Amino acid sequence: MKLFDELAEWWPNIAGPDEYRDEAVFFGRLLRKSVTPRPRTLLDLGSGSGNNAFHLKGDFDMTCVDLSPHMQAVSRKVNPECAHVQADIRTLRLGKTFDAVFVHDVVAHMTTARDLLAVMKTAYVHCRPGGAALFVPDGPEGHDRPGRFRIPPQRLTRPRPHGARAPEARPVRARGMVGDAAEGRLHPIGRERQDDQGRLLGPAPS
Numbered sequence: 001m002k003l004f005d006e007l008a009e010w011w012p013n014i015a016g017p018d019e020y021r022d023e024a025v026f027f028g029r030l031l032r033k034s035v036t037p038r039p040r041t042l043l044d045l046g047s048g049s050g051n052n053a054f055h056l057k058g059d060f061d062m063t064c065v066d067l068s069p070h071m072q073a074v075s076r077k078v079n080p081e082c083a084h085v086q087a088d089i090r091t092l093r094l095g096k097t098f099d100a101v102f103v104h105d106v107v108a109h110m111t112t113a114r115d116l117l118a119v120m121k122t123a124y125v126h127c128r129p130g131g132a133a134l135f136v137p138d139g140p141e142g143h144d145r146p147g148r149f150r151i152p153p154q155r156l157t158r159p160r161p162h163g164a165r166a167p168e169a170r171p172v173r174a175r176g177m178v179g180d181a182a183e184g185r186l187h188p189i190g191r192e193r194q195d196d197q198g199r200l201l202g203p204a205p206s
Helices: 008-014 017-034 051-056 069-078 105-109 113-125 194-201
Strands: 041-045 061-066 083-086 098-103 127-135 154-156 172-174 177-180 185-188
Touching: 017 051, 017 098, 017 127, 041 051, 041 113, 051 061, 051 069, 061 069, 069 083, 098 113, 105 113, 113 127
Parallel strands: 041 061, 041 098, 061 083, 098 127, 127 172
Antiparallel strands: 154 172, 177 185
C-alpha cells in the first residue's frame, strides 16, 4: 500500500504516538493482567510506525515486526530501544517465544480467512505456554469502548480427529478478538473458531 511505503515518512503527521497513548496504555494494562508472572517480552506483529510501541516499551522488551521497510524506518527513529524485524507476519518464524504477542489493526488488512489464520498461527507459535495474545481489529468495535475487548481467557489446544483433546498439546492462553474477513464479524479467540484454530494452529512450542 502506497501510504505504508513511499509515503510512510508522512505517517507521523497523519497519526503520531500521541494519538495512540490512551489505547496503548489500556492494551499494556490488559496484557499485564493476563500473564503471570508479569510479562517482560512483547512481540508486536504489524507494528507499523511504532506508535503503540512508543508507549508500551516502558513496560516491555519490545520486538517490532512489519513488512514495510519504510514504516520500520519511522519506528526506529521513535523507538531506537526496540528490536526491529522486517518480515511478513503471515510467515514469520523467529525461533523463540515471548511472554505476550500484540496484533493491532493489521488484522484488518488480512483480506482472506487464510491470511487471517496465518497471522493467528504466527502469534500462537511465538507465544510461550501461559502467555497471552491480544488481537485488536480497527473498526466499530474499537478502543472507544475498551470493555469490548474483554473476554474470558481461552485455552488453545490441538484437538484429536473426533474432537478429543490431545494430552501432549501445551495450551496457550489468548485474550482478545479477531476479525473474520470472510464472515464480516468478530470472533473471540478460542470460542466460535475453536475447530479452525485447533486444526491450523497445532500445539504450542515446547
